[in-house]
Amino acid sequence: MDRDEYSSKPAPIAIVGGGPCGLTFARLLECADIDYVVFERDASSVPEPGFQGGTLDIHGPTGQEALRRAGLHDHFEKLARRDATSMVVQNYKGDYCVKFGEKRDAPEIDRLQLRQILLDSLPSHRIRWGKALRAIERDTHHEQKGAKDIKLHFTDGSTETGFRLIVGADGAWSKVRQLITPANPEYSGIMFIEGRLSLDNPRYHAASEMIGTGNSLTTSANAILCVQQMSDRSYRVYMGIKGPQDLTRSGGELDVTNIDKTRAALLAPTGFYGDWAEHLRDFVAHAEGPWRVWPWCRLKPEVLLPKADDAGYDETQSQDSWKRSPGVALLGDAAHAASPNGEGVNQAMYDALRLFESISAEISDNQDVDFDETTDAEALERAIATYEAEMLRRGRDHIEDGMNVEKMFFGEKAAENLIENFTQVKPEGSKPPMGPGSIIASEN
Numbered sequence: 219m220d221r222d223e224y225s226s227k228p229a230p231i232a233i234v235g236g237g238p239c240g241l242t243f244a245r246l247l248e249c250a251d252i253d254y255v256v257f258e259r260d261a262s263s264v265p266e267p268g269f270q271g272g273t274l275d276i277h278g279p280t281g282q283e284a285l286r287r288a289g290l291h292d293h294f295e296k297l298a299r300r301d302a303t304s305m306v307v308q309n310y311k312g313d314y315c316v317k318f319g320e321k322r323d324a325p326e327i328d329r330l331q332l333r334q335i336l337l338d339s340l341p342s343h344r345i346r347w348g349k350a351l352r353a354i355e356r357d358t359h360h361e362q363k364g365a366k367d368i369k370l371h372f373t374d375g376s377t378e379t380g381f382r383l384i385v386g387a388d389g390a391w392s393k394v395r396q397l398i399t400p401a402n403p404e405y406s407g408i409m410f411i412e413g414r415l416s417l418d419n420p421r422y423h424a425a426s427e428m429i430g431t432g433n434s435l436t437t438s439a440n441a442i443l444c445v446q447q448m449s450d451r452s453y454r455v456y457m458g459i460k461g462p463q464d465l466t467r468s469g470g471e472l473d474v475t476n477i478d479k480t481r482a483a484l485l486a487p488t489g490f491y492g493d494w495a496e497h498l499r500d501f502v503a504h505a506e507g508p509w510r511v512w513p514w515c516r517l518k519p520e521v522l523l524p525k526a527d528d529a530g531y532d533e534t535q536s537q538d539s540w541k542r543s544p545g546v547a548l549l550g551d552a553a554h555a556a557s558p559n560g561e562g563v564n565q566a567m568y569d570a571l572r573l574f575e576s577i578s579a580e581i582s583d584n585q586d587v588d589f590d591e592t593t594d595a596e597a598l599e600r601a602i603a604t605y606e607a608e609m610l611r612r613g614r615d616h617i618e619d620g621m622n623v624e625k626m627f628f629g630e631k632a633a634e635n636l637i638e639n640f641t642q643v644k645p646e647g648s649k650p651p652m653g654p655g656s657i658i659a660s661e662n
Contacts, residue, residue, distance in 0.1 A: 240387030365545030413505030554613030
């Protein structure tokens with residue numbers, strides 16, 4: 219290798235996806251003076267009309283710890299709503315109504331507020347807007363495989379290549395993940411329909427009186443209802459139903475482009491909320507549009523690690539099994555898309571922290587010496603191997619936990635069982651009761 223190869227500077231790290239986990243990773247790299255660029259599909263930092271994102275509860279050991287390490291915890295605390303951690307649980311008849319979680323270290327923050335904190339901490343030239351990834355491919359002609367062999371194809375017709383590392387933070391339907399596994403998330407049988415209650419809504423004061431600044435969860439066998447307050451004091455209404463995904467297809471029974479028709483179907487005597495208590499039905503009856511459909515989709519846990527038996531994990535492999543792809547790492551839903559379980563954004567931001575720590579441990583000793591591309595690529599592969607060894611097991615647990623939530627939240631006795639579970643004495647340091655705020659707004 220000649221001198222020019224030794225003295226060249228490292229190529230930037232490419233981060234595909236500008237949500238909380240991708241931006242957290244970018245901020246950590248920024249603090250460490252490591253070159254990077256973020257490719258984000260949104261046209262700009264101005265949110266698209268019609269969907270502003272929900273509210274997130276950020277947990278101390280994971281999401282908050284990532285913000286601390288990124289030097290942003292003080293900025294977070296200025297907007298965090300520590301008076302909004304409560305959760306009201308009741309059944310669909312309005313019975314067994316109990317309030318939990320008022321002292322949890324999991325303050326709420328609007329998703330857009332969290333994203334803005336992260337965006338404000340990054341130089342504007344680091345983010346390329348309007349870059350939706352269409353496809354990703356690896357040049358198989360090179361003998362040595364790494365990130366420099368990978369080409370990114372964007373929907374605007376442009377391509378990018380020649381990176382030090384490709385980090386996929388591009389969500390549940392990640393294109394970057396296709397270099398590791400062909401697996402895609404599967405529909406869980408549950409979907410949410412989102413509406414809202416503005417301050418002048420006829421049911422606003424009822425929501426304020428029942429829920430206050432926090433969240434609520436109401437359960438039945440085939441439907442749940444979550445209502446959560448946002449930073450502007452409005453409420454989001456999430457109607458969760460069990461049913462085939464084609465219910466909400468264009469022209470279908472629950473086609474939300476026709477809100478009146480969909481509302482009538484939900485509230486009909488045979489509908490999902492037909493036998494609910496009137497004060498709860500009223501939240502559905504007055505939920506404002508536009509309505510948005512959110513199917514719960516998840517990866518199979520065995521994609522990350524083979525199925526477990528009594529002796530541990532066996533060696534069974536399938537075509538969907540996770541396979542190491544040189545020069546590629548995944549964060550958040552791209553790595554472990556799960557049904558919402560109160561941990562999504564927290565696990566995603568923690569992924570960013572753990573990957574950054576693994577990379578820093580491998581390359582910190584080489585920052586002040588002549589750069590060698592081969593040595594650097596080998597160091598990054600060791601870092602990713604270290605990161606994946608921990609993340610894959612944690613990610614599998616995360617997916618399985620989401621599957622348990624699916625079972626916990628639906629059922630004739632779901633509210634009573636949740637209340638009994640939450641009121642049991644927990645050992646110090648155990649996981650606190652989850653809040654609907656994170657359940658329904660855990661996109662990362």
